[in-house]
Amino acid sequence: xxxKVFVNLKPGxxxxxxxxxxxxxELLGYNGVSDIRQGKYFxxxxxxxxxxxxxxxxVSRMAREVLSNPIIEDFSVEIES
Amino acid sequence: MxxxxxxxPGSNCDHDxxxxxxxxxGQPVDFIWHRDTDLSGYDAVIIPGGFxxxxxxxxxxxxxxxxxMTSLKKFAQSGRFVLGICNGFQILCEAGLLPGALIRxxxxxxxxxxxxxxxxxxxxxxxxxxxxxxxLKLPIAHAEGxxxxxxxxFAELKQEDRIILRYCEATGRITxxxxxxxxxxxxxxxxxxxxxxxxxxxHPERACEDLLGSSDGRGIFRSLAATxxxxx
Numbered sequence: 001x002x003x004k005v006f007v008n009l010k011p012g013x014x015x016x017x018x019x020x021x022x023x024x025x026e027l028l029g030y031n032g033v034s035d036i037r038q039g040k041y042f043x044x045x046x047x048x049x050x051x052x053x054x055x056x057x058x059v060s061r062m063a064r065e066v067l068s069n070p071i072i073e074d075f076s077v078e079i080e081s
Numbered sequence: 082m083x084x085x086x087x088x089x090p091g092s093n094c095d096h097d098x099x100x101x102x103x104x105x106x107g108q109p110v111d112f113i114w115h116r117d118t119d120l121s122g123y124d125a126v127i128i129p130g131g132f133x134x135x136x137x138x139x140x141x142x143x144x145x146x147x148x149x150m151t152s153l154k155k156f157a158q159s160g161r162f163v164l165g166i167c168n169g170f171q172i173l174c175e176a177g178l179l180p181g182a183l184i185r186x187x188x189x190x191x192x193x194x195x196x197x198x199x200x201x202x203x204x205x206x207x208x209x210x211x212x213x214x215x216x217l218k219l220p221i222a223h224a225e226g227x228x229x230x231x232x233x234x235f236a237e238l239k240q241e242d243r244i245i246l247r248y249c250e251a252t253g254r255i256t257x258x259x260x261x262x263x264x265x266x267x268x269x270x271x272x273x274x275x276x277x278x279x280x281x282x283x284h285p286e287r288a289c290e291d292l293l294g295s296s297d298g299r300g301i302f303r304s305l306a307a308t309x310x311x312x313x
């Protein structure tokens with residue numbers, strides 16, 4: 001079983017890296033890009049015996065406590081069997 | 082009065098802090114390895130600058146899970162003094178001992194230079210020997226020093242006089258041009274509600290000798306020493 005955790009800066013939190021990437025992308029000639037926000041992605045291997053519901057609960061807690069800083073970031077969790 | 086300097090893997094201003102306490106403050110000081118948990122013998126603890134855990138995940142994020150941090154929380158709750166410098170400030174925010182967060186500098190650069198900060202309040206154990214409105218020349222060296230917090234927290238910080246230092250011009254004028262990293266309202270240092278925990282991005286411990294370009298940092302340590310002498 002695998003968990004995927006996406007961590008993104010909250011809307012409104014300055015993301016200078018995203019801005020720099022957007023600038024480069026525009027220089028390369030990609031049109032119509034209105035915004036780029038850079039986030040983080042975690043793949044977490046899990047023991048299948050854990051069960052999907054427990055895995056979701058545990059990984060969500062992990063995301064809140066460690067993987068993200070709730071002051072500046074939001075997260076989402078997906079569990080794959 | 083006894084000082085401790087916490088050492089995490091990746092701390093690199095620990096010796097500077099140790100040097101200042103032993104040489105300029107003239108008091109006993111120990112290094113405290115981050116796995117140690119006994120802080121009972123100390124009156125003040127410094128969390129030094131550096132790159133604890135290589136800044137992996139977020140600056141200061143992993144250091145907060147070191148065993149010493151549980152003791153440090155109790156230490157702070159007991160009213161004893163904690164000074165977090167640079168990475169130390171980031172760790173204190175991640176640990177929830179100070180509000181807000183420090184994110185990437187708005188210009189993306191790692192900034193290593195002397196800046197000016199204005200003393201906004203002397204009603205703290207760390208600035209009581211300084212003059213309100215005075216300007217200190219202190220070095221900064223960070224990539225994540227852009228202080229942010231929500232409006233509610235910011236209003237609270239202002240109302241409770243907890244913004245200690247703000248980036249300014251040499252004259253003391255607060256301008257956006259004097260803000261090196263994009264920090265909200267030029268905030269360079271804040272304290273907690275009990276006023277015994279201070280976090281700041283500039284490095285006062287690297288500004289205690291004229292040879293190093295400034296000795297303005299001494300006032301912070303002088304204040305802390307005076308506070309400790311008064312409570313002892």
